[in-house]
Amino acid sequence: MRRRRLLAVACAAVAGCTGTSYRASGPRTPPPSPATDVSNPPTQDPVEARAQAVVRPLNEVYRAVRGPLSTFEVADVSQDERSTVRESIEAARTAITTFSEVDNPPARYASLPTLVTAHERLVDAFTAAVDLDAALSAITVESEVDDPAGRLAPLRSTVTTLTMAADDLTDLADSEPTVPPALFLTIDRIREFAAILDAQSTALDRLLDGIERDFAASADWRTGIAAFERGAFVDARAGFDDALAHYREAAALFDAGVEAEGSFDDDADRWSCVSTAGVEAATTARRAAETADAGDVQEAERTLETARTARTRCGR
Incomplete structure (x- = not known):
């Protein structure tokens, strides 16, 4: 009897190990993943790359000069800010030379040389405004000036830079250049800057008078x-x-x-x-x-x- 019970227990144990409730406790090899196509990222078009090399520094120029030229708050402009603007416009000038070698550029980039010029005029105005503020801060009511017109001639020349920048920006806007979507400076903004510079150059001429x-x-x-x-x-x-x-x-x-x-x-x-x-x-x-x-x-x-x-x- 006892022997028959032991055999029955052994059979039951074997049956449980091979039934549907069994789970392996050892490591398993995961099933193979479905085949996928791994593609390399697309290579940027060379013409697009050249265009963006112009657009990026122009946008850096715009970010730097927008505030000071919109409000004419230039007294706190640092030397580092001036250096950054100069470096950005130089980078744009270099890049536009390379871009100009492209034959038949896309229509959206056809006016890039004109837009570089527009940013150059903004930098001219920005620099003139900062220099003029420094020059005005250096003169006082006690300044002994025997030749007032001669003493103020360099300042008037600086104001003329603002006037010329305003005129050039107006002409550039009137030419209706094609502005790529990635550029911050729009035609409307060019006109706004031209109006601001014109008004301030007139005011500064009167101030110097x-x-x-x-x-x-x-x-x-x-x-x-x-x-x-x-x-x-x-x-x-x-x-x-x-x-x-x-x-x-x-x-x-x-x-x-x-x-x-x-x-x-x-x-x-x-x-x-x-x-x-x-x-x-x-x-x-x-x-x-x-x-x-x-x-x-x-x-x-x-x-x-x-x-x-x-x-x-x-x-x-």
Whole structure:
């Protein structure tokens, strides 16, 4: 009996190992994967590659100059930013030379040389605006300028760069160049930049006109002071009269409105204050010279000191 039970148990065990519930516990070889076609990434078309080598640095230029030229906030532009713009435009110039070797370029890229020129004009304007801001910051109401027109000639030349850039951009936009979709600078944006540069160059010319008259007034003021100090009170009054006339001319220009933007708006405000203060100071100094000529030199000196204080109330 016992032997028969053992045989039955053994048979049951064998049957369980070979039944449908059995799972192998050892490693298995995974089934083969279905065959797939592995393709290499497509090679970029050589003409497209040359075009993109132009477009990429142009977009870098646009990103760098868009803000400063839209607002004329250029006082905080760093040397690194200027260097980056120069490097980007040089890269675009080099790339367009290579692209120009392509025969029958796609229509969307036919105007790339024109668009490189447009970006060059933006860089010219950007550089001129930054240089002009630095130059204006370097001159003060106390600058001793015997030749106001000559002193400001380099600044006027820089303003002319803005005017020329505006004119060139307008002409480029009027030529209706084909702009590839990948380029940030559209024809509408070219026109916007042209309008901004034109308006600001006009405002800056007016600003320099006012500064030139303030410089002339400052020279007259020094003539009047020198005459007063040597006791030539009639000559002193003549010097202060000339100063008053020039300060009034400058004040009238600023009163008419110098529509400068951004960093240059601060310059316009500063020189407008200089002009107004100069009118007050020259008027008071003229009275001091009259008082001194009438014999009351002590009172005249006190009056002249009041005039000096009024003239310098706008700081630099």
